[in-house]
Amino acid sequence: MDQNPQSDKLCLGVESAFELLSRKWTGLIIHTLVGGEKHFCDIEKALPSLSARVLSLRMKELEDSGLVRRVVSEGPPVRVTYGLTAKGESMKPVIQSIEVWARQWAAVP
Numbered sequence: 338m339d340q341n342p343q344s345d346k347l348c349l350g351v352e353s354a355f356e357l358l359s360r361k362w363t364g365l366i367i368h369t370l371v372g373g374e375k376h377f378c379d380i381e382k383a384l385p386s387l388s389a390r391v392l393s394l395r396m397k398e399l400e401d402s403g404l405v406r407r408v409v410s411e412g413p414p415v416r417v418t419y420g421l422t423a424k425g426e427s428m429k430p431v432i433q434s435i436e437v438w439a440r441q442w443a444a445v446p
Contacts, residue, residue: 357402362387362395367425368432370405374420404428 358364362384369375369383381392396419399405404425410416421428 357398360395360398362391363399364432364435366392366395366399367404367421367428368436370419370421370425371429371432374408374418377417377419380419399425 358367365384365387366380369380375383377389377392377396380396381387381389384392396405396407400407403422405419406422408418408420410418
């Protein structure tokens with residue numbers, strides 16, 4: 338049976354996307370940034386169970402993947418702001434659809 342190279346590439350792309358988005362906290366961080374640019378401390382406040390160390394790691398991963406941009410404002414004090422890139426912004430409909438689905442089907446009792 339012949340393998341379709343295009344199909345193989347698509348599967349690898351989908352697998353890569355799911356691998357990134359399935360990391361703990363990643364989806365919630367993106368969901369938080371859908372609302373607009375945030376400072377590190379604002380993301381921490383929005384996700385209080387997330388440690389600063391893990392948040393820092395996830396932000397670096399999202400930045401490396403091209404979904405999030407990091408902007409450093411010279412101080413004093415130096416402030417770091419995170420926002421979605423165009424690539425990250427393109428995920429808004431997906432994130433919003435998950436939110437709609439969750440409200441309907443994943444309601445907490």
